[in-house]
Amino acid sequence: xxxxxxxxxxxxxxxxxxxxxxxxxxxxxxxxxxxxxxxxxxxxxxxxxxxxxxxxxxxxxxxxxxxxxxxxxxxxxxxxxxxxxxxxxxxxxxxxxxxxxxxxxxxxxxxxxxxxxxxxxxxxxxxxxxxxxxxxxxxxxxxxxxxxxxxxxxxxxxxxxxxxxxxxxxxxxxxxxxxxxxxxxxxxxxxxxxxxxxxxxxxxxxxxxxxxxxxxxxxxxxxxxxxx
Numbered sequence: 001x002x003x004x005x006x007x008x009x010x011x012x013x014x015x016x017x018x019x020x021x022x023x024x025x026x027x028x029x030x031x032x033x034x035x036x037x038x039x040x041x042x043x044x045x046x047x048x049x050x051x052x053x054x055x056x057x058x059x060x061x062x063x064x065x066x067x068x069x070x071x072x073x074x075x076x077x078x079x080x081x082x083x084x085x086x087x088x089x090x091x092x093x094x095x096x097x098x099x100x101x102x103x104x105x106x107x108x109x110x111x112x113x114x115x116x117x118x119x120x121x122x123x124x125x126x127x128x129x130x131x132x133x134x135x136x137x138x139x140x141x142x143x144x145x146x147x148x149x150x151x152x153x154x155x156x157x158x159x160x161x162x163x164x165x166x167x168x169x170x171x172x173x174x175x176x177x178x179x180x181x182x183x184x185x186x187x188x189x190x191x192x193x194x195x196x197x198x199x200x201x202x203x204x205x206x207x208x209x210x211x212x213x214x215x216x217x218x219x220x221x222x223x224x225x226x227x228x
Contacts, residue, residue, distance in 0.1 A: 001025045001196075001206045002047045002117040007037045007063070008079065009055050017050070017079075020106050021113065024211060025196050034058045047117055048075040050109075053082060053091070061090055068095035075116040079104070107218070110210045114220050117206065131160060132226040143203040151176060152195045155188075159209060160223045166215040192217065 004021060008014040009032045018028045029046070031037045034057050041049070049067065053060030064076055076098075078091045083101035091099050098112050118140070130138035135153045137146040148156065158175040159167050169188060170180045192209060199207040208220040 001027065001200060002113060003027045003045050004029070004048045004050060004113065005037065005041055005046045006030045006050045007032070007034070007055070007060065008050070008052045009033065010052075017106075017109070020110070020211075024110055025193075025200075025206065026113065032056075034060070034063050037063065043074070046074065047120060048077065048113060050077050050079050050113075051096075053078060053080045053087070061094055064091065064096055065094045073120070075120050077109075077112055077116065079109075107210060107212050107215075111218075111220050114206065114208045114210060118208070118221070129160075129221055129223040130226060131156060131223060137199065139199070139203040139205050143205050146199050146202040148195075148198070151191060152198065155191050155195060156209075156219075157225065159217045160219045160225055162216075162218060164218065164220075166212040166218050168216040172217070 004026050006014065006018055006021075006028055008017060008030070011032065014030050014032065018030045021028050029040055031040050034055055037049075037051075051060045051064060060078070060080070064078070067074055067076065076096045078096045078099045079102065080087070080091075080099070081102040088099045097116055100109060100112065129140065131153070132138070135148045135150060137148055137153075137156065139146060154175050155172055158172045161167070169185065173180045173183045173188060196207045196209060199205065210218045210220045212218050
């Protein structure tokens with residue numbers, strides 16, 4: 001999970017992005033202007049900034065320049081309707097890590113935030129997960145392994161076997177031995193939430209399960225599945 005500051009002046013989009021990222025387990029502080037960003041931003045707390053660049057009180061690109069000039073350790077993602085090469089080059093030149101052109105898929109945003117937060121927290125070290133037959137999840141280097149419940153392991157195994165492609169909810173439910181037509185979908189949402197929470201509580205690392213709306217779930221990192 002990451003603490004994120006979101007700068008987006010279009011209120012409907014701001015609420016949608018904040019709700020989606022919160023649903024994934026992130027903590028989101030939303031603002032609609034550069035002034036509010038400067039008032040709310042905490043270099044000690046925020047790991048990632050999502051910055052629109054067409055703002056009512058200035059240019060978000062100049063805000064990025066200010067952040068980088070001040071030496072703050074922060075992942076920066078531009079989210080903008082401006083999609084020209086010159087805009088992107090300017091953004092990257094001044095210090096953006098990623099540039100997402102509107103309209104973008106929420107799954108792309110989720111994967112970007114997840115990958116960027118892992119890279120920042122590990123100093124650029126490549127992460128690889130491992131799930132073995134003893135219901136044990138080996139987390140990235142330097143983190144303790146996590147014991148999973150039997151159902152948690154089944155859920156994770158089902159998603160991990162997608163190898164980066166969305167795994168449908170029906171597939172996960174049936175792997176749990178349940179009838180999809182009579183299964184309460186809220187139970188799966190609870191399973192996913194508990195799985196993310198147990199990994200974070202035990203190893204202080206975000207489990208990169210991404211929600212692909214209307215498509216299922218994706219494991220957004222490299223993972224090895226060790227058979228029995």
